[in-house]
Amino acid sequence: MSLFAHLLLFARALRQAGAFVTTQQVMALLEALPCLPSLDRESFRHAARCTLVCRYQDLALFDQLFDRFFKAGPGGLPHDEAQGWRLPRPWPSWVGDMHGLLPPTDGEEGRGEVVSRLFSYSPLEVIRRGRWERCTSEEAQVLRQLLLALRHSASMRRTYRLQRSRRRLHPDPRRTLRQSLRHGGELLGLAWRERARRPRPLVVLADISGSMEIYTRTVLLFIYALAQTWPKPVEAFLFGSRLTRITPYLRLPSPDLALEQVARWVTHWAGGTRIGACLHQFHRLWGRRVLGRGAVVIIISDGWDQGEPELLAQEMERLQKRCHRLIWLNPLLGVPGYQPLTRGMQAALPFVDDFLPCHDVASLQAVAQHLCRLPSRRPHRSPGARAGRVAISL
Amino acid sequence: MSLWDNSFKGMGERGFLSPQQAAEALARAGYIAEPGLAVAVFLALRLQRPLFLEGQPGVGKTEVALALSRALDAPLIRLQCYEGLDLQSAVYEWDYTRQLLEIRLMEAAGEREKERLRRHIFSPEFLLRRPLLQALESKDGRAPVLLIDELDRADEEFEAFLLEFLSDWQVTVPEVGTLRAQTPPVVVITSNRTREVHDALKRRCLYYWIDYPSFEKELAIVRARLPHAPEQLRRQVVAFAQEVRSLDLYKAPGVAETLDWAAALLALERQHLDEGTVEETLGALIKYHDDLKRVREELARGLLARALTHPEVGIGEP
Numbered sequence: 001m002s003l004f005a006h007l008l009l010f011a012r013a014l015r016q017a018g019a020f021v022t023t024q025q026v027m028a029l030l031e032a033l034p035c036l037p038s039l040d041r042e043s044f045r046h047a048a049r050c051t052l053v054c055r056y057q058d059l060a061l062f063d064q065l066f067d068r069f070f071k072a073g074p075g076g077l078p079h080d081e082a083q084g085w086r087l088p089r090p091w092p093s094w095v096g097d098m099h100g101l102l103p104p105t106d107g108e109e110g111r112g113e114v115v116s117r118l119f120s121y122s123p124l125e126v127i128r129r130g131r132w133e134r135c136t137s138e139e140a141q142v143l144r145q146l147l148l149a150l151r152h153s154a155s156m157r158r159t160y161r162l163q164r165s166r167r168r169l170h171p172d173p174r175r176t177l178r179q180s181l182r183h184g185g186e187l188l189g190l191a192w193r194e195r196a197r198r199p200r201p202l203v204v205l206a207d208i209s210g211s212m213e214i215y216t217r218t219v220l221l222f223i224y225a226l227a228q229t230w231p232k233p234v235e236a237f238l239f240g241s242r243l244t245r246i247t248p249y250l251r252l253p254s255p256d257l258a259l260e261q262v263a264r265w266v267t268h269w270a271g272g273t274r275i276g277a278c279l280h281q282f283h284r285l286w287g288r289r290v291l292g293r294g295a296v297v298i299i300i301s302d303g304w305d306q307g308e309p310e311l312l313a314q315e316m317e318r319l320q321k322r323c324h325r326l327i328w329l330n331p332l333l334g335v336p337g338y339q340p341l342t343r344g345m346q347a348a349l350p351f352v353d354d355f356l357p358c359h360d361v362a363s364l365q366a367v368a369q370h371l372c373r374l375p376s377r378r379p380h381r382s383p384g385a386r387a388g389r390v391a392i393s394l
Numbered sequence: 395m396s397l398w399d400n401s402f403k404g405m406g407e408r409g410f411l412s413p414q415q416a417a418e419a420l421a422r423a424g425y426i427a428e429p430g431l432a433v434a435v436f437l438a439l440r441l442q443r444p445l446f447l448e449g450q451p452g453v454g455k456t457e458v459a460l461a462l463s464r465a466l467d468a469p470l471i472r473l474q475c476y477e478g479l480d481l482q483s484a485v486y487e488w489d490y491t492r493q494l495l496e497i498r499l500m501e502a503a504g505e506r507e508k509e510r511l512r513r514h515i516f517s518p519e520f521l522l523r524r525p526l527l528q529a530l531e532s533k534d535g536r537a538p539v540l541l542i543d544e545l546d547r548a549d550e551e552f553e554a555f556l557l558e559f560l561s562d563w564q565v566t567v568p569e570v571g572t573l574r575a576q577t578p579p580v581v582v583i584t585s586n587r588t589r590e591v592h593d594a595l596k597r598r599c600l601y602y603w604i605d606y607p608s609f610e611k612e613l614a615i616v617r618a619r620l621p622h623a624p625e626q627l628r629r630q631v632v633a634f635a636q637e638v639r640s641l642d643l644y645k646a647p648g649v650a651e652t653l654d655w656a657a658a659l660l661a662l663e664r665q666h667l668d669e670g671t672v673e674e675t676l677g678a679l680i681k682y683h684d685d686l687k688r689v690r691e692e693l694a695r696g697l698l699a700r701a702l703t704h705p706e707v708g709i710g711e712p
Contacts, residue, residue: 022597028441035440036433037412046413046433054596056448056587056603160478161549173490174482181512185497283644292588293477314684318644 004030010069011052017065019058025051041070139221142361143255146225149365154199154231155374157294157324165194199231200296200324200374205282207301208266209240209273215331215359216269219300220262222364224255235290238262239278241271245286273304275344276311283318294324296374298367300358302332305344312344316351320381325374328352329367334359353379409439409466409580416465425454425461426607426614434602435462444560444581446596449604451586452648454615458604459541459582468580469538473525475548481555485565487522496520516569527565530575537577546585553595560598607649609636609706619653623660629707630667631656635679637701641692643685655679672698 011026029051036043045066053062162170168190175191204223208216227234227250236246249261263269291297297319305312320326328348332338334357340349349355356370357363410416416439417432427435435458438445447455463470473484493515505511523531529540545553559565563575583599585591607615612632620628635652647655655678664671672693680686689697701707 020593025597031441032437043413043433046430047437050434050600050602054593054601059603161480174488177490177493184508185501185511288588
């Protein structure tokens with residue numbers, strides 16, 4: 001087989017394994033090869049790597065497949081090997097890099113260690129698959145109510161981009177000059193601009209451990225409704241004994257499909273809870289990428305935590321510092337006489353901006369109301385005492 | 395297809411003869427490039443594609459562009475991205491004050507014809523050239539190096555604009571017309587991945603992920619940048635930085651931090667590392683409170699001793 005045909009096969013294999021490779025990229029490689037003064041295996045590998053791959057998460061995939069396709073041999077010529085390239089990668093490509101599910105691999109931004117530690121932790125960890133049926137008509141009703149309540153709930157922020165406006169905030173010299181030219185250069189009035197408004201990014205972290213089991217389904221419906229109504233893609237993660245990103249499933253057109261996919265790919269239903277460790281993992285893998293631009297973060301959990309409270313407090317503090325507003329929804333707040341006394345809740349509360357119930361549809365509607373009325377300033381957070389504003393409302 | 399049709403092919407080959415030569419030229423300019431990066435740089439010049447660099451903060455992404463400009467002896471044009479970056483500050487802006495003055499002057503001179511006035515006011519004379527427009531103008535046929543730094547900080551709208559700019563090497567100013575590059579600039583784009591840059595842009599570039607360097611590479615970098623530091627100190631500093639990176643820190647030190655730290659130690663005229671010195675100067679290497687705490691704990695558990703047992707540390711001058 002020619003190198004050309006082999007390359008095409010290789011690109012197809014990359015694509016099937018989930019990498020993002022376009023025909024143009026393959027053509028770029030073909031264009032690059034004659035430029036190289038010597039076509040040994042190493043420089044061929046480097047050339048292919050920088051033309052075919054354009055996403056960090058595809059690099060590891062490339063390295064694995066390259067070694068299968070282009071064996072190191074005498075002369076470094078590619079070997080025929082059309083068979084056996086299919087990688088065991090059970091998740092669909094559009095899932096993105098679900099680090100929570102990835103088996104520990106070396107050199108993955110130095111994270112292999114973390115992942116493996118998380119895997120080996122907790123002999124008590126119960127892994128059960130969530131059983132999901134289709135939405136009942138009652139749930140469909142709930143979902144409709146939530147969708148309705150969340151319709152206008154997006155919290156907005158002012159960006160630094162200016163757009164034309166009637167309000168006299170920033171003068172617009174360019175438009176002013178153009179207008180004046182219409183009148184032979186006579187300056188009749190100024191044109192104005194103001195800062196554009198954009199929805200804030202929303203990040204939801206929901207607890208699906210054993211103690212949250214009875215609420216899990218409603219919570220997922222709530223997240224789905226949020227994702228459907230928020231004008232920006234919502235980043236959602238489920239945590240318990242580990243962290244899983246479910247963002248891609250939330251874009252599916254029906255809640256049944258979304259729940260089915262979530263049930264299929266999340267493996268730590270109703271197990272233990274280590275909120276601190278999960279938040280730590282969140283910070284390391286996703287924090288920098290999803291918490292930019294004044295994000296609003298919602299944590300949904302009852303605060304039962306088996307991990308160390310110090311770790312939880314530390315990670316909560318970090319989370320609060322990096323977001324515009326940190327909202328904790330606790331279903332137990334709907335229980336009369338409940339006091340947030342568990343160690344985990346105590347550790348987390350000082351860093352929570354809003355502490356709200358989420359036990360029924362009415363309370364979730366209240367959350368929706370709250371979201372669209374978030375003030376544009378960050379809440380006051382005193383650095384020393386770390387006393388957050390806690391609003392307990394039943 | 396127009397995106398990949400290279401209509402500048404007639405201009406002849408530019409850049410280096412081989413990746414090897416690219417690496418050597420970069421090394422002379424003070425940048426130690428690994429083979430993969432050398433191939434990417436070589437191909438970026440040869441294929442006239444932008445080079446897209448990603449990696450953790452402080453691994454030397456921006457430095458590639460600076461070194462490249464020195465190696466090619468080409469002027470560097472830098473566009474630092476930030477939120478709200480718009481065409482007025484990235485591409486061009488009209489010089490309004492001068493335009494208004496000119497209108498007054500022309501009026502005083504008795505110019506009454508609107509069309510002529512308009513054409514005069516919007517002539518290139520009144521155009522302020524911002525980095526992207528500057529990059530299209532090459533002096534004596536030598537293309538500049540255009541550094542688009544931290545693209546992830548800019549808005550998505552700006553990315554969409556770049557897509558057009560980087561494929562056609564032209565900018566349209568409605569009042570003047572289309573300005574096109576005689577020689578397309580050498581473009582280096584960097585991103586810290588605080589958000590994902592769109593695939594549509596990335597796939598048009600040559601992509602390279604700069605990792606934390608190996609011991610040997612980092613030592614070579616420190617040697618190149620701090621030629622006056624004692625060799626033993628350099629080896630110890632690098633070994634320590636490598637060891638710290640293996641800890642589970644929120645922000646592992648980059649090469650930039652290693653260099654800062656080594657420079658700090660040099661300024662303090664230390665010949666070698668000991669516990670006290672590390673403790674005093676740790677702030678140059680670690681920038682987060684939690685991480686500092688963690689490293690101090692590890693120091694108490696013999697982090698320094700572990701680092702100094704690195705097989706390469708004990709060796710003197712090469």
